[in-house]
Amino acid sequence: MSGLPPSPTPYMILGEAAPLGARPSTPFAQPSMPPLEAFRPYLEQIWSSGRLTGCGPFHEQLETALEHYLGVENLALTANGTIGLLLALNAFDLDGEVITTPFSFVSTVHALRWSRLKPVFVDIDPLTGNLDPSAIEAAISPRTRAILPVHCFGHPCDTTAINEVADIYGLKVIYDAAHAFGVSVSGRSILSHGDASVLSFHAAMPFTCGEGGAVVCADPRVKRRIGRLRNFGLVGTTTVAAAGINGQMSEMHAALGLLQLAQFDHAIVRREQIAGRYRAALADIRGVRLFGVGPQWRSNHGFFPIAINDEHQAGRNQLYERLMDQGIEARRYGFPLASETPVYRDLPSARAELPHARSLAKQILCLPLYPCLPDATVERIIALISEG
The missing domain is CATH 3.90.1150.10 (Aspartate Aminotransferase, domain 1)
Structure with missing residues (x-):
C-alpha cells in the first residue's frame, strides 16, 4: 500500500465525462429521495425475509404498481435500462440491421452492438430531436429487422408514422423510452406504442430506483420470455430454455421504487x-x-x-x-x-x-x-x- 488516495474517476453527465475533481455545487441532476425513516421499514422486511433478489415481494409489488400508474400492461422490471434494451432486442430474436438515431446516449447503440445487430443511423427531425419517419423508410434494406427510436427528452416520437412504416415492411419497433416515464399523449401512455418500450430508472431520471429499468411489452408472451431471459434463461430450477443473463432488479431497488412512486x-x-x-x-x-x-x-x-x-x-x-x-x-x-x-x-x-x-x-x-x-x-x- 502506498498510502496515496485513489485517483479521481470522472463521473458521467449522462453522456459526457465531467472534469476530474469535486462535483459541481449545482449538479445537472439530483434525485428526489424519500425520508430515510420511510425506507427503514422496507429494509427491515428485507432483512427479516433474507431475500435480496429473485423477483421477491417488493419486485412484484412494484411491477403491479407501475402498470397501474402508467396505464400499461405486461411490464417487466430489469436491473437497468441498458439491460432492458438488451432483453427486448433478444426477446424478438433479431438479426441483421436495426434503424436508429445517432442523437442519443450511446447505450442505445451499445445495446444493438452487444446483441450482434448492425446499427443503421438515420437523420432526425430538427424540431424534436426524434427520428424522422421519412428518413427511416429511405434506409430500409432487405437486412432491416427493426426500428429503435428514442423519445428524446421525453418528447413523443411520431409513433403513428413510425408504426405505419413498420407495418408496411414487417419490422419490429422497440422504443428507447428512457426519458419518457409518465409521458402520455391524448390520455394514452406513450409506452403503449410499438412492440416494446424500455424505461430507465437511473438516478438522473425523473423516476428512479437508484438503478433499474423496465420493458413494457405489447404481447404478454414477450413479457414471459423477458422474465426467463432476465433470470439466466431458466424455466423452473433446472431447465435452461434460453441463453439469458442476470437482469433482475433487487428487492432494495424495488422498495425504493415503491417509495419514489408515492411521491x-x-x-x-x-x-x-x-x-x-x-x-x-x-x-x-x-x-x-x-x-x-x-x-x-x-x-x-x-x-x-x-x-x-x-x-x-x-x-x-x-x-x-x-x-x-x-x-x-x-x-x-x-x-x-x-x-x-x-x-x-x-x-x-x-x-x-x-x-x-x-x-x-x-x-x-x-x-x-x-x-x-x-x-x-x-x-x-x-x-x-x-x-x-
Missing part, C-alpha cells in the same frame, strides 16, 4: 414550476430556441433542453463553459453523436451526412432541472444565459 406526482409539480420559469424567462433571448410542448402531451419535465444557435453572442460551448465555471453542471446532450464516436464512426451509415443530427448536437444544452433545485439557482442560470 412522483408531487415531484412533477415542482419540475413543471421550474420548467415554466425557464420557458418564460428564455423565450425571447436572442439565439435561444426552446422546444415545443404539444397541447395534448402530459410531460414529465425530466429535461429542459435549449438550442443555442449562431445568433447567441456566447455560443453553445462558451455558454457551457461559463455555467461550469460557476459550478453549474449543464449537459451537451448527444455530443458527440453516437455515429461520430470511435466505436461506430466506421459504419457506412455513420459516414452519411445526417445534417440535422450534426447541427443539433452542436447546439443543444440541457439545463439543471430537479425538484430540490432552489429558485435562486434557477434565476442565476437564467441570468448567465441572458448575458449573451
Whole structure:
C-alpha cells in the first residue's frame, strides 16, 4: 500500500465525462429521495425475509404498481435500462440491421452492438430531436429487422408514422423510452406504442430506483420470455430454455421504487414550476430556441433542453463553459453523436451526412432541472444565459 488516495474517476453527465475533481455545487441532476425513516421499514422486511433478489415481494409489488400508474400492461422490471434494451432486442430474436438515431446516449447503440445487430443511423427531425419517419423508410434494406427510436427528452416520437412504416415492411419497433416515464399523449401512455418500450430508472431520471429499468411489452408472451431471459434463461430450477443473463432488479431497488412512486406526482409539480420559469424567462433571448410542448402531451419535465444557435453572442460551448465555471453542471446532450464516436464512426451509415443530427448536437444544452433545485439557482442560470 502506498498510502496515496485513489485517483479521481470522472463521473458521467449522462453522456459526457465531467472534469476530474469535486462535483459541481449545482449538479445537472439530483434525485428526489424519500425520508430515510420511510425506507427503514422496507429494509427491515428485507432483512427479516433474507431475500435480496429473485423477483421477491417488493419486485412484484412494484411491477403491479407501475402498470397501474402508467396505464400499461405486461411490464417487466430489469436491473437497468441498458439491460432492458438488451432483453427486448433478444426477446424478438433479431438479426441483421436495426434503424436508429445517432442523437442519443450511446447505450442505445451499445445495446444493438452487444446483441450482434448492425446499427443503421438515420437523420432526425430538427424540431424534436426524434427520428424522422421519412428518413427511416429511405434506409430500409432487405437486412432491416427493426426500428429503435428514442423519445428524446421525453418528447413523443411520431409513433403513428413510425408504426405505419413498420407495418408496411414487417419490422419490429422497440422504443428507447428512457426519458419518457409518465409521458402520455391524448390520455394514452406513450409506452403503449410499438412492440416494446424500455424505461430507465437511473438516478438522473425523473423516476428512479437508484438503478433499474423496465420493458413494457405489447404481447404478454414477450413479457414471459423477458422474465426467463432476465433470470439466466431458466424455466423452473433446472431447465435452461434460453441463453439469458442476470437482469433482475433487487428487492432494495424495488422498495425504493415503491417509495419514489408515492411521491412522483408531487415531484412533477415542482419540475413543471421550474420548467415554466425557464420557458418564460428564455423565450425571447436572442439565439435561444426552446422546444415545443404539444397541447395534448402530459410531460414529465425530466429535461429542459435549449438550442443555442449562431445568433447567441456566447455560443453553445462558451455558454457551457461559463455555467461550469460557476459550478453549474449543464449537459451537451448527444455530443458527440453516437455515429461520430470511435466505436461506430466506421459504419457506412455513420459516414452519411445526417445534417440535422450534426447541427443539433452542436447546439443543444440541457439545463439543471430537479425538484430540490432552489429558485435562486434557477434565476442565476437564467441570468448567465441572458448575458449573451
